[in-house]
Amino acid sequence: xxxxxxxxxxxxxxxxxxxxxxxxxxxxxxxxxxxxxxxxxxxxxxxxxxxxxxxxxxxxxxxxxxxxxxxxxxxxxxxxxxxxxxxxxxxxxxxxxxxxxxxxxxxxxxxxxxxxxxxxxxxxxxxxxxxxxxxxxxxxxxxxxxxxxxxxxxxxxxxxxxxxxxxxxxxxxxxxxxxxxxxxxxxxxxxxxxxxxxxxxxxxxxxxxxxxxxxxxxxxxxxxxxxxxxxxxxxxxxxxxxxxxxxxxxxxxxxxxxxxxxxxxxxxxxxxxxxxxxxxxxxxxxxxxxxxxxxxxxxxxxxxxxxxxxxxxxxxxxxxxxxxxxxxxxxxxxxxxxxxxxxxxxxx
Numbered sequence: 549x550x551x552x553x554x555x556x557x558x559x560x561x562x563x564x565x566x567x568x569x570x571x572x573x574x575x576x577x578x579x580x581x582x583x584x585x586x587x588x589x590x591x592x593x594x595x596x597x598x599x600x601x602x603x604x605x606x607x608x609x610x611x612x613x614x615x616x617x618x619x620x621x622x623x624x625x626x627x628x629x630x631x632x633x634x635x636x637x638x639x640x641x642x643x644x645x646x647x648x649x650x651x652x653x654x655x656x657x658x659x660x661x662x663x664x665x666x667x668x669x670x671x672x673x674x675x676x677x678x679x680x681x682x683x684x685x686x687x688x689x690x691x692x693x694x695x696x697x698x699x700x701x702x703x704x705x706x707x708x709x710x711x712x713x714x715x716x717x718x719x720x721x722x723x724x725x726x727x728x729x730x731x732x733x734x735x736x737x738x739x740x741x742x743x744x745x746x747x748x749x750x751x752x753x754x755x756x757x758x759x760x761x762x763x764x765x766x767x768x769x770x771x772x773x774x775x776x777x778x779x780x781x782x783x784x785x786x787x788x789x790x791x792x793x794x795x796x797x798x799x800x801x802x803x804x805x806x807x808x809x810x811x812x813x814x815x816x817x818x819x820x821x822x823x824x825x826x827x828x829x830x831x832x833x834x835x836x837x838x839x840x841x842x843x844x845x846x847x848x849x850x851x852x853x854x855x856x857x858x859x860x861x862x863x864x865x866x867x868x869x870x871x872x873x874x875x876x877x878x879x880x881x882x883x884x885x886x887x888x889x890x891x892x893x894x895x896x
Contacts, residue, residue: 574701577684581618581695584684586702587611587667590710592652592798594645606711607642608674608704609652609798610682615665620693622686624668625657632672633681633699641670649866649881650798660686677705716740717802717867718794720874725792725806728752729890731785742873748887753777755891759813763820766840779848783811784890787856800869803882805862812857814893819850859896863889 576585589610616622624630632639645654655668674680685697720740726732727741728748756777760768768776788810796803823846824839833839843850865886866879876886888894 574699577698577700578617579696579698581616581622581688581693582684582686582698583615583617584698584700585613586682586700587613589702589707590798591707591714592671593714593794593796593802594647594650594652594798595796595803603676605673605675606714607645607671608702608707609654609669609671610702612668612670612682612684612700613665614660614668614684614686616660616662616686618688618693618695619662621659621661621689622695623657623659623689624655624684624686626655626670627657629685629687630670631683631685632674632702633683634675634678639672641672645671647796647798649803649879650796650801652798672702674702674704676708676711679703679705714797715794717797717804717869717874718792721804721806721865721867721876722790722792724874724876725790725886725890729784729886730788730790731781740874742870742875748876751885751887752891755885755888755894756780756813759816759892763817764840764844766837768844772844776844776847776851779851780811783851783854787811788890793862802867802869802874804865804867806865806884806886807859807862808889809856809858810890810895811851811854812893812895813854814895815854816850816893819853823850857895859889861896863896 576583578584589608591606592609594607614624626641626643630641632641642654643656646652653669654671658666658668660666670682672680672682680702682700682702683697684700686695688695719736723734723736723739724741724743726734727737728743728745729752757773760773760776789808791807793805793807794802795805820840820843823843824836827839827842828834831838863884863886864882865884866877866882867874868877884896885894889896
């Protein structure tokens with residue numbers, strides 16, 4: 549091979565090294581500075597105005613693996629280094645889409661050392677079943693070095709399954725509340741819910757027993773408490789209702805709002821007091837134990853007479869996904885309690 553031919557071959561090799569090389573169906577690419585690939589992606593809901601989810605579009609969280617294969621550190625910014633291309637239209641990632649409760653944090657400006665790799669998360673507003681290009685163009689710490697943009701193909705159709713599951717926490721909490729607190733049937737319970745039934749109902753029973761303690765000054769037997777709780781649950785089944793709405797869902801965590809109507813136990817004390825006075829006036833028996841026994845004998849009538857009350861604002865309930873199903877978890881940010889709401893006079 550002569551000198552000119554060898555030089556031509558070397559030029560082709562160098563040009564190939566400096567250009568973007570896409571493999572694996574264009575979900576990975578590399579150039580002289582970075583190797584990048586789409587690690588995973590899923591649709592999310594966020595409790596903000598950062599992007600609307602509809603039948604046509606939604607927010608897609610895209611996790612990228614980016615490795616710096618150059619000799620200098622590089623920076624990649626969502627301001628001018630990351631773009632989404634829809635044909636000829638250039639779009640930007642959504643910024644500031646973060647939630648500590650959901651473990652959600654989008655990348656903004658990340659520095660990657662020479663030879664190091666980072667997982668970066670960007671959130672894009674996309675249309676369903678559509679192909680886009682993600683453009684990545686980092687800057688080098690060597691300001692004289694220019695790095696070409698690499699592009700990755702993003703096919704949102706691949707992530708349709710995650711889109712279809714965005715409402716699952718809503719269905720799960722509807723079933724969770726109706727089955728465990730209201731004694732109703734819901735076919736979604738076994739499909740979407742995992743829960744410690746005994747613990748959940750015990751929390752509700754504990755709240756209810758506190759209401760009984762306030763209405764009856766003398767101790768009720770355990771059997772009476774159990775019977776009264778079952779009577780109360782029968783009335784809840786008939787009169788109470790809930791409507792759930794998921795407002796945030798990402799990383800197997802969700803926040804669900806609950807609009808509700810429940811039996812107003814705040815009137816229980818008043819009903820019991822009226823019956824005790826009526827007994828005393830009628831019998832002239834001033835033994836409070838006897839008057840309370842009389843009131844207790846009328847508990848089924850009392851609880852059926854109690855009016856319902858609608859919550860003044862929705863409850864906010866935090867949920868997590870465990871082994872493919874959803875359950876309620878306590879949270880520092882969302883302290884509303886279903887057990888108190890459907891077991892006591894605690895109505896927000």
